[in-house]
Amino acid sequence: MKLTGRIPVEPLDEERLTRIERNVVAGAVDMAARPARAARFSPALAFAAAAVVAIGAGVAGWKLRGGAPAPELAAAPIDVRTDGQRTTLDIGDARIHGEPATAFTITRPAGGVLVAMARGKVSLEVAKRGDRPPLVVKAGDTEVVVVGTQFTVDYGDGTGEVDVRVAEGAVRVVRLQQETRVAAGQAWTSRRGLVALADATPGPRAAGGAARPEAAAPGATIDEPARRGNGEGIEIDVGKAPDVLRERVAAVPDVRAPQPGTGPAASRTPTGGAAASSAAADRPDAAAGAHLPRGDLKALIRAQPVLPALEVGASDPLQQMAEYRAIMTREKGPKEAYAFYSMAVIQSSKLGRTADALATLTAFRRRAPSSEHFAAALWLEVRIRCLQSLDEACRQAATFYTQHAPEGPALHVAERIALTR
Amino acid sequence: MTAAAYVEDVLLVDRCLTGEPAASRELFRRHRGRVHACLYRVLGGNRDMDDLLQEAFLQVFQSLRGWRAEASLATWIDRVAVRVAYRYLSQRRRRIATDPLIDEDGPTMAASPAAEVPGARRQLARDGVKRLYAVLDELSPAARLAFTLHEIDGRSISETAELVGSSLTATKLRVWRARNRVQAAAAADPILSEFLEPTGEVIPFADRGTP
Numbered sequence: 345m346k347l348t349g350r351i352p353v354e355p356l357d358e359e360r361l362t363r364i365e366r367n368v369v370a371g372a373v374d375m376a377a378r379p380a381r382a383a384r385f386s387p388a389l390a391f392a393a394a395a396v397v398a399i400g401a402g403v404a405g406w407k408l409r410g411g412a413p414a415p416e417l418a419a420a421p422i423d424v425r426t427d428g429q430r431t432t433l434d435i436g437d438a439r440i441h442g443e444p445a446t447a448f449t450i451t452r453p454a455g456g457v458l459v460a461m462a463r464g465k466v467s468l469e470v471a472k473r474g475d476r477p478p479l480v481v482k483a484g485d486t487e488v489v490v491v492g493t494q495f496t497v498d499y500g501d502g503t504g505e506v507d508v509r510v511a512e513g514a515v516r517v518v519r520l521q522q523e524t525r526v527a528a529g530q531a532w533t534s535r536r537g538l539v540a541l542a543d544a545t546p547g548p549r550a551a552g553g554a555a556r557p558e559a560a561a562p563g564a565t566i567d568e569p570a571r572r573g574n575g576e577g578i579e580i581d582v583g584k585a586p587d588v589l590r591e592r593v594a595a596v597p598d599v600r601a602p603q604p605g606t607g608p609a610a611s612r613t614p615t616g617g618a619a620a621s622s623a624a625a626d627r628p629d630a631a632a633g634a635h636l637p638r639g640d641l642k643a644l645i646r647a648q649p650v651l652p653a654l655e656v657g658a659s660d661p662l663q664q665m666a667e668y669r670a671i672m673t674r675e676k677g678p679k680e681a682y683a684f685y686s687m688a689v690i691q692s693s694k695l696g697r698t699a700d701a702l703a704t705l706t707a708f709r710r711r712a713p714s715s716e717h718f719a720a721a722l723w724l725e726v727r728i729r730c731l732q733s734l735d736e737a738c739r740q741a742a743t744f745y746t747q748h749a750p751e752g753p754a755l756h757v758a759e760r761i762a763l764t765r
Numbered sequence: 766m767t768a769a770a771y772v773e774d775v776l777l778v779d780r781c782l783t784g785e786p787a788a789s790r791e792l793f794r795r796h797r798g799r800v801h802a803c804l805y806r807v808l809g810g811n812r813d814m815d816d817l818l819q820e821a822f823l824q825v826f827q828s829l830r831g832w833r834a835e836a837s838l839a840t841w842i843d844r845v846a847v848r849v850a851y852r853y854l855s856q857r858r859r860r861i862a863t864d865p866l867i868d869e870d871g872p873t874m875a876a877s878p879a880a881e882v883p884g885a886r887r888q889l890a891r892d893g894v895k896r897l898y899a900v901l902d903e904l905s906p907a908a909r910l911a912f913t914l915h916e917i918d919g920r921s922i923s924e925t926a927e928l929v930g931s932s933l934t935a936t937k938l939r940v941w942r943a944r945n946r947v948q949a950a951a952a953a954d955p956i957l958s959e960f961l962e963p964t965g966e967v968i969p970f971a972d973r974g975t976p
Contacts, residue, residue, distance in 0.1 A: 345944060345961050348919035351894055353805045356815070361797070364819045369789045372826035376784030673769045684772075700776075707775035710834040 421451045426464070438479055441467040447502070458482060463502030477743055478762060489516040489763065516759065641760060645730050648754045650693065652686035653717055654679070661694035681712040685721055698728050719749035726754070730761055739764065774838040781829055793822055796839060800846045807850045807913040809898035817853060821846040840927070847910060847928045854906035893960020900950040900957070904943055911936050912943035 356364075424433060426442040433440045435450065438457060442448070446464025450457065456477030459466065461484075470479050470490050481488045483499045486506045499506065508517060516525045656667035668690070671683035685708055692701035705725050712718065722745045730738035742761035745752060752758070777795075780788030797818065804817050811817070824845050832841055901909050907929065914925040915936075926936040951958040 345916065345948065347897075347917045347961075351806060351897075351917055353802045354810055356801060356818070360815055364815055364822075365790060365793055365797075367819055368793050368822040368826070369786050371823045372781060372789035372792075372829075373784045373786050375823075375826050375829075376782055376789075669769055672772065703776045703779040704772070706779055707772050707834070710775065711771065 421449050423447075423449050437471050439469045441469075443467075453477075456480060461499040461502070463499055465499065477739055480763075485519055487518040489518065489759075518763070641734065641757075641764065642731060644757050644760070645727055648723065648727065648757060650689055650720070650724050650727060652689045653720070654682040654686045656686075661690050664690050665695075678715070681708070681715040681717060684708045684712060685715070685717040685724075688721065688724060692724065692728050698732065701728055719745075719752040722749050723752060723754045723758070726758055726761065734761065734764055771834070771837070775834055778829055778832060778838065781826065789826065792825075796825075796842050797822070799839065800842060803843060803846055803914075803918055804850055806917045807847070807910060808853065809894070809901070813853070817849060821849040824849055836927075840924075844928050844930075847914070851906050851910055851929070854909060889956060890960060892956050896950075896954055896957040897947065897960065900947050901943075904946065907931070908939040908943045911939035912947075915940050916944070 424440075424442060425447045426444055428444050430444060431442050433442065433450075435457065440448075440450070440459065443465040446466060447462035448464070448466060449460045449462070451460070452458070457479040459468070459479070459481045461482065466481070468479070468481065468490070479490045481490070483506050484502075488508065506519075508515070514525060518524075652664075654668070654671070656664055656671075658664045658667055665687060668683040668687045672680050672687075675683065684704070688701045688704040688708060691697045691704060702725060705721050705728075708715070708721050709718065715721075722741070726738070726741045726745050729735075729741045732738070739762055742758040745758040746755060746762055749755065749758075777788055777792055781792055800821055801814070801818050804814065804821065805811075808814070808817070821842075825842050828845060832838065836844075901913065904912065910929050911925055911931070914920045914928060915922060920928070922933060922936055922940070925940070926933045929936065931939075947957075947961070951961050
């Protein structure tokens with residue numbers, strides 16, 4: 345029985361094809377315009393939306409009591425004040441447990457979550473944020489930036505010292521333009537900087553402060569007793585953690601200068617090296633962070649050099665592109681990935697074809713997710729988007745970089761971008 | 766598939782995802798012939814073919830964000846088309862309304878493999894196809910897909926298994942059973958038998974333009 349090729353396909357006539365094509369293209373455009381995932385309706389969301397509307401309509405202070413329904417947050421801020429009992433507020437992507445006598449306000453700036461504490465103590469369970477902007481807890485002049493972990497914030501009566509404990513995951517603490525990443529096994533105090541847990545001495549507790557959570561509980565504690573009203577002497581210590589101090593080293597640029605020759609150079613990986621580290625030392629204070637003016641932020645972005653991973657000898661960008669294409673056609677494995685990434689670099693930096701570069705980067709990320717240039721490709725996307733505009737797309741790219749290139753040399757810049765508002 | 770072709774696919778998909786009509790049109794034009802042929806060979810001449818082709822591409826565009834570029838775009842699109850065909854076969858409990866092929870040479874001949882006239886022999890080939898698809902209509906959707914993709918569309922067993930989302934063993938078994946079924950039907954039907962194992966009396970469809 346040999347049937348292959350023996351059954352002819354009756355062709356569709358042009359008129360029918362044109363009609364189908366018209367319908368398909370219209371459908372395709374329509375689908376592209378839709379958001380990637382439609383929001384699902386649920387009674388809980390409907391109830392939550394109603395709660396938000398009620399707040400927006402002029403409820404001056406919203407007293408949340410134990411067992412109250414979980415409101416879904418909208419743009420309108422939610423003021424939460426607990427009385428004599430513990431209460432839980434589920435905002436969808438985080439669950440916030442408020443201790444008695446706690447006051448805080450929740451807003452969603454640019455898709456993130458900002459919990460601004462006035463006093464008291466909250467415990468948070470934060471789901472992984474994915475591509476979304478981070479959740480930030482603000483206690484006085486201290487900000488704790490969370491990507492996904494459990495932690496507790498204790499702010500006393502709202503005038504005192506803040507104390508942070510992290511047993512699981514990591515948070516970034518920003519205070520007075522100083523930014524520190526505190527992970528399990530690390531502690532930080534304003535007097536001594538980042539220290540091991542064994543060296544961190546929690547400050548005395550305020551009599552009027554809320555009950556301090558047990559150190560054994562997973563999560564971070566930010567504790568600000570009332571009597572340290574001057575805001576000085578912030579202590580961050582990590583509970584039940586190993587005594588290994590792992591202070592972040594200075595960030596380094598993404599890519600070193602390429603070496604002559606056509607071979608891929610391992611030293612050009614985006615994890616950088618000594619030369620890059622010395623370059624980083626000349627950069628503005630890493631603590632300037634999210635509070636830098638936008639112009640300065642762009643200068644910081646530009647300070648991260650981005651160079652092709654593969655030198656092909658040609659000086660003309662179009663010729664270089666042709667060379668890279670040829671390499672991609674005949675090579676497999678790392679060399680193909682080098683050419684891929686290099687194409688994106690040339691497209692963005694020499695040809696000014698940023699849209700093509702972004703598409704090439706998307707292709708690269710799909711094709712070579714384990715490439716040593718993966719982090720560099722993520723950074724190149726951040727660079728392209730953020731030098732165009734420090735907008736939402738830029739922040740999302742930066743957030744993605746922080747999540748997928750936690751050891752990336754440009755992490756400090758990406759974190760600042762993600763924090764811009 | 767070369768990396769350059771791969772990049773082309775990815776760039777095209779990215780353009781489609783931005784809602785660029787020209788890109789969607791280009792994707793449709795690049796793949797419509799193959800998808801149509803695949804659907805035709807699986808389902809036979811069919812009154813719903815226009816709708817099925819349209820549905821397949823609408824499904825493609827709807828799922829385009831999910832293309833992870835692990836397979837080539839063409840394979841991925843074929844998989845979507847096969848799913849559309851499977852759904853169509855599953856939902857239709859009744860027999861597929863196979864279009865009667867246009868008779869250019871007069872009325873259908875009686876079942877006589879010894880026909881002398883070339884036109885009549887072509888008609889005999891058409892009858893053979895009709896009878897083949899009538900037998901295929903009796904198969905389960907999964908068996909029909911496996912048989913038609915492998916035996917008629919000419920795909921390898923592994924490619925067929927990938928397209929239908931089954932194991933190699935299950936796919937081989939389905940093809941084998943379907944082939945037995947077709948051969949059993951052919952034993953009782955001289956026209957189908959002549960079509961399946963031509964003795965030179967029947968002009969293959971491929972030659973239909975040359976009398």
